[in-house]
Amino acid sequence: MAEVGVSVEDELTTRTSGPDLLALHESIADLFATQGDWRRAYHHMRSALDIARAGSLRDPLTSSYNRRYLDQRLPDLPTSRGLAVALVDLDRFKSVNDTYGHLLGDRVLCRVADLLQEGLPPDAFCARYGGEEFALVLPETDHSRAVRLAEAARARVARHRWSELRPGLRVTISVGLAHGRTPGPHQLRRADDLLYAAKHAGRNKIAYQDSDSARVITYSE
Numbered sequence: 001m002a003e004v005g006v007s008v009e010d011e012l013t014t015r016t017s018g019p020d021l022l023a024l025h026e027s028i029a030d031l032f033a034t035q036g037d038w039r040r041a042y043h044h045m046r047s048a049l050d051i052a053r054a055g056s057l058r059d060p061l062t063s064s065y066n067r068r069y070l071d072q073r074l075p076d077l078p079t080s081r082g083l084a085v086a087l088v089d090l091d092r093f094k095s096v097n098d099t100y101g102h103l104l105g106d107r108v109l110c111r112v113a114d115l116l117q118e119g120l121p122p123d124a125f126c127a128r129y130g131g132e133e134f135a136l137v138l139p140e141t142d143h144s145r146a147v148r149l150a151e152a153a154r155a156r157v158a159r160h161r162w163s164e165l166r167p168g169l170r171v172t173i174s175v176g177l178a179h180g181r182t183p184g185p186h187q188l189r190r191a192d193d194l195l196y197a198a199k200h201a202g203r204n205k206i207a208y209q210d211s212d213s214a215r216v217i218t219y220s221e
Contacts, residue, residue: 062113084146
Protein backbone atom coordinates (compact mmCIF):
# COMPACT_ATOMS: atom_id res chain seq x y z
CA MET A 1 0.00 0.00 0.00
CA ALA A 2 1.15 3.50 -0.78
CA GLU A 3 2.05 5.69 2.17
CA VAL A 4 -0.42 8.46 2.96
CA GLY A 5 1.20 11.89 3.36
CA VAL A 6 0.08 14.19 6.16
CA SER A 7 -1.17 16.93 3.81
CA VAL A 8 -3.16 14.46 1.69
CA GLU A 9 -4.53 12.88 4.86
CA ASP A 10 -5.70 16.27 6.19
CA GLU A 11 -7.26 17.23 2.85
CA LEU A 12 -9.19 13.98 2.61
CA THR A 13 -10.68 14.27 6.10
CA THR A 14 -11.44 17.99 5.70
CA ARG A 15 -13.33 17.58 2.43
CA THR A 16 -15.40 14.56 3.49
CA SER A 17 -18.40 14.46 5.82
CA GLY A 18 -21.07 12.20 7.30
CA PRO A 19 -20.97 8.41 6.84
CA ASP A 20 -18.26 8.79 4.18
CA LEU A 21 -16.02 10.48 6.75
CA LEU A 22 -16.57 7.62 9.21
CA ALA A 23 -15.54 5.06 6.57
CA LEU A 24 -12.56 7.21 5.55
CA HIS A 25 -11.21 7.45 9.11
CA GLU A 26 -11.57 3.67 9.50
CA SER A 27 -9.73 3.04 6.21
CA ILE A 28 -6.91 5.44 7.09
CA ALA A 29 -6.62 3.86 10.54
CA ASP A 30 -6.26 0.41 8.91
CA LEU A 31 -3.65 1.74 6.51
CA PHE A 32 -1.53 3.30 9.27
CA ALA A 33 -1.86 0.13 11.35
CA THR A 34 -0.43 -1.98 8.49
CA GLN A 35 2.48 0.49 8.28
CA GLY A 36 3.09 0.21 12.02
CA ASP A 37 2.19 3.86 12.66
CA TRP A 38 0.05 3.12 15.71
CA ARG A 39 -0.16 6.71 16.93
CA ARG A 40 -1.85 7.96 13.76
CA ALA A 41 -3.92 4.78 13.48
CA TYR A 42 -5.22 5.37 17.01
CA HIS A 43 -5.99 9.03 16.19
CA HIS A 44 -8.15 8.06 13.21
CA MET A 45 -9.88 5.23 15.06
CA ARG A 46 -10.82 7.65 17.86
CA SER A 47 -12.18 10.07 15.24
CA ALA A 48 -14.23 7.25 13.71
CA LEU A 49 -15.65 6.35 17.14
CA ASP A 50 -16.55 10.00 17.83
CA ILE A 51 -18.36 10.27 14.49
CA ALA A 52 -20.23 7.01 15.11
CA ARG A 53 -21.30 8.16 18.57
CA ALA A 54 -22.47 11.53 17.26
CA GLY A 55 -24.41 9.79 14.50
CA SER A 56 -26.17 7.55 17.01
CA LEU A 57 -27.64 10.67 18.65
CA ARG A 58 -29.01 12.16 15.44
CA ASP A 59 -32.19 11.37 13.52
CA PRO A 60 -31.03 10.14 10.08
CA LEU A 61 -33.90 11.82 8.22
CA THR A 62 -34.08 15.30 9.72
CA SER A 63 -30.55 15.55 11.22
CA SER A 64 -32.11 16.86 14.44
CA TYR A 65 -31.27 15.08 17.68
CA ASN A 66 -33.14 11.83 18.36
CA ARG A 67 -35.06 10.38 21.31
CA ARG A 68 -31.91 8.78 22.69
CA TYR A 69 -30.20 12.17 22.94
CA LEU A 70 -33.29 13.67 24.56
CA ASP A 71 -33.45 10.93 27.19
CA GLN A 72 -29.74 11.33 27.96
CA ARG A 73 -29.71 15.13 28.20
CA LEU A 74 -33.03 15.95 29.85
CA PRO A 75 -32.35 14.79 33.44
CA ASP A 76 -29.08 16.76 33.71
CA LEU A 77 -30.14 20.14 32.33
CA PRO A 78 -29.88 23.27 34.52
CA THR A 79 -33.22 24.49 35.90
CA SER A 80 -32.46 27.47 38.16
CA ARG A 81 -34.64 29.73 35.96
CA GLY A 82 -36.90 26.91 34.88
CA LEU A 83 -36.91 24.34 32.09
CA ALA A 84 -39.49 24.22 29.31
CA VAL A 85 -40.28 21.15 27.24
CA ALA A 86 -42.58 21.55 24.25
CA LEU A 87 -43.94 18.53 22.41
CA VAL A 88 -44.76 19.38 18.81
CA ASP A 89 -46.97 17.31 16.52
CA LEU A 90 -47.70 17.90 12.84
CA ASP A 91 -51.44 18.32 12.36
CA ARG A 92 -53.11 15.69 10.18
CA PHE A 93 -49.76 14.48 8.86
CA LYS A 94 -51.27 11.17 7.72
CA SER A 95 -53.33 13.05 5.17
CA VAL A 96 -50.15 14.67 3.84
CA ASN A 97 -48.63 11.23 3.25
CA ASP A 98 -51.88 9.86 1.80
CA THR A 99 -52.40 12.84 -0.53
CA TYR A 100 -48.86 13.66 -1.64
CA GLY A 101 -46.87 10.50 -0.92
CA HIS A 102 -44.27 9.54 1.66
CA LEU A 103 -41.34 11.13 -0.18
CA LEU A 104 -42.95 14.54 0.07
CA GLY A 105 -43.97 13.70 3.65
CA ASP A 106 -40.29 13.17 4.45
CA ARG A 107 -39.46 16.56 2.92
CA VAL A 108 -42.14 18.15 5.09
CA LEU A 109 -40.66 16.57 8.22
CA CYS A 110 -37.20 17.87 7.31
CA ARG A 111 -38.52 21.38 6.64
CA VAL A 112 -40.47 21.43 9.91
CA ALA A 113 -37.35 20.34 11.80
CA ASP A 114 -35.41 23.22 10.21
CA LEU A 115 -38.15 25.72 11.07
CA LEU A 116 -38.32 24.52 14.68
CA GLN A 117 -34.57 24.89 15.11
CA GLU A 118 -34.45 28.31 13.46
CA GLY A 119 -35.46 30.41 16.45
CA LEU A 120 -33.95 28.42 19.29
CA PRO A 121 -31.60 30.01 21.84
CA PRO A 122 -28.01 28.69 21.78
CA ASP A 123 -28.51 26.37 24.78
CA ALA A 124 -31.81 24.91 23.52
CA PHE A 125 -32.26 21.97 21.17
CA CYS A 126 -34.79 20.16 19.01
CA ALA A 127 -35.14 16.37 18.99
CA ARG A 128 -37.31 14.12 16.89
CA TYR A 129 -39.48 12.41 19.48
CA GLY A 130 -40.92 9.83 17.10
CA GLY A 131 -42.95 9.74 13.89
CA GLU A 132 -44.20 13.27 13.25
CA GLU A 133 -43.50 14.48 16.80
CA PHE A 134 -40.61 16.69 17.91
CA ALA A 135 -39.50 17.96 21.30
CA LEU A 136 -38.18 21.46 21.89
CA VAL A 137 -36.11 21.68 25.07
CA LEU A 138 -35.46 25.15 26.49
CA PRO A 139 -33.11 25.18 29.50
CA GLU A 140 -32.88 28.17 31.84
CA THR A 141 -36.00 29.73 30.33
CA ASP A 142 -38.75 31.39 32.33
CA HIS A 143 -42.41 30.65 31.69
CA SER A 144 -43.29 33.74 29.63
CA ARG A 145 -40.26 33.42 27.35
CA ALA A 146 -40.99 29.73 26.81
CA VAL A 147 -44.53 30.61 25.68
CA ARG A 148 -43.18 33.23 23.28
CA LEU A 149 -40.67 30.79 21.78
CA ALA A 150 -43.30 28.06 21.37
CA GLU A 151 -45.74 30.49 19.75
CA ALA A 152 -43.03 31.78 17.41
CA ALA A 153 -42.32 28.20 16.30
CA ARG A 154 -46.00 27.52 15.68
CA ALA A 155 -46.39 30.72 13.67
CA ARG A 156 -43.21 30.09 11.66
CA VAL A 157 -44.54 26.72 10.49
CA ALA A 158 -48.05 28.04 9.78
CA ARG A 159 -46.76 30.98 7.71
CA HIS A 160 -44.17 29.02 5.74
CA ARG A 161 -44.71 28.90 1.96
CA TRP A 162 -45.58 25.24 1.80
CA SER A 163 -47.02 25.63 -1.69
CA GLU A 164 -43.45 25.91 -2.94
CA LEU A 165 -43.08 22.21 -2.12
CA ARG A 166 -46.42 21.30 -3.69
CA PRO A 167 -49.36 23.51 -4.74
CA GLY A 168 -52.19 23.26 -2.23
CA LEU A 169 -50.00 21.93 0.57
CA ARG A 170 -50.55 23.45 4.02
CA VAL A 171 -48.82 22.36 7.21
CA THR A 172 -49.49 23.38 10.81
CA ILE A 173 -48.37 22.11 14.19
CA SER A 174 -49.89 21.76 17.64
CA VAL A 175 -47.74 22.30 20.72
CA GLY A 176 -48.00 21.20 24.35
CA LEU A 177 -45.69 23.24 26.58
CA ALA A 178 -44.70 22.09 30.08
CA HIS A 179 -42.60 24.34 32.32
CA GLY A 180 -40.98 23.41 35.62
CA ARG A 181 -37.80 22.84 37.61
CA THR A 182 -37.65 19.04 37.82
CA PRO A 183 -36.85 17.59 34.38
CA GLY A 184 -37.65 13.99 33.55
CA PRO A 185 -40.32 11.67 32.14
CA HIS A 186 -43.09 13.35 34.16
CA GLN A 187 -42.45 16.65 32.35
CA LEU A 188 -42.71 14.89 28.99
CA ARG A 189 -46.01 13.35 30.12
CA ARG A 190 -47.33 16.78 31.09
CA ALA A 191 -46.28 18.17 27.72
CA ASP A 192 -48.03 15.25 26.02
CA ASP A 193 -51.26 15.92 27.95
CA LEU A 194 -51.08 19.59 26.95
CA LEU A 195 -50.41 18.61 23.34
CA TYR A 196 -53.64 16.60 23.42
CA ALA A 197 -55.42 19.71 24.76
CA ALA A 198 -54.05 21.78 21.85
CA LYS A 199 -55.31 19.17 19.38
CA HIS A 200 -58.69 19.01 21.09
CA ALA A 201 -58.98 22.82 20.93
CA GLY A 202 -58.78 22.76 17.13
CA ARG A 203 -55.08 22.25 16.18
CA ASN A 204 -52.57 24.88 15.07
CA LYS A 205 -52.42 26.00 18.70
CA ILE A 206 -50.15 25.85 21.73
CA ALA A 207 -51.48 24.70 25.09
CA TYR A 208 -49.78 25.46 28.41
CA GLN A 209 -50.64 25.84 32.06
CA ASP A 210 -50.86 29.29 33.57
CA SER A 211 -47.79 29.87 35.74
CA ASP A 212 -50.01 30.92 38.68
CA SER A 213 -52.74 28.29 38.43
CA ALA A 214 -53.67 24.91 36.99
CA ARG A 215 -55.66 26.58 34.21
CA VAL A 216 -54.83 25.30 30.72
CA ILE A 217 -54.55 28.03 28.11
CA THR A 218 -54.67 27.42 24.36
CA TYR A 219 -53.40 30.11 22.05
CA SER A 220 -53.09 30.77 18.36
CA GLU A 221 -53.19 33.82 16.12
